[in-house]
Amino acid sequence: MAGTSHGHTPAAWTGVIIAFIGFCVSGAFMVLANPLGFWAGLVVVVLGGVVGMAMRAAGMGAPKATHTDLSEVIAANRLAAKV
Numbered sequence: 799m800a801g802t803s804h805g806h807t808p809a810a811w812t813g814v815i816i817a818f819i820g821f822c823v824s825g826a827f828m829v830l831a832n833p834l835g836f837w838a839g840l841v842v843v844v845l846g847g848v849v850g851m852a853m854r855a856a857g858m859g860a861p862k863a864t865h866t867d868l869s870e871v872i873a874a875n876r877l878a879a880k881v
Contacts, residue, residue: 809859813850817843 824839853859 807859809850809853813846816846816849820846
């Protein structure tokens with residue numbers, strides 16, 4: 799998959815941005831020695847993953863690759879070899 803799209807979809811971008819904000823919040827509250835804020839930031843990180851998966855399920859992610867039947871691949875290879 800990485801060879802074709804690198805995940806450039808609205809679902810991927812939204813999930814990563816939300817998770818990144820959560821990491822920043824969690825890191826800031828860790829430095830401030832505030833455990834409640836730290837855990838709230840981690841909740842935001844998990845929320846980013848959930849939002850990304852929900853958006854992918856809603857059709858905003860990359861389309862699933864279709865599997866080609868092996869007999870079709872063999873027939874195409876034989877046809878290409880004859881040309």
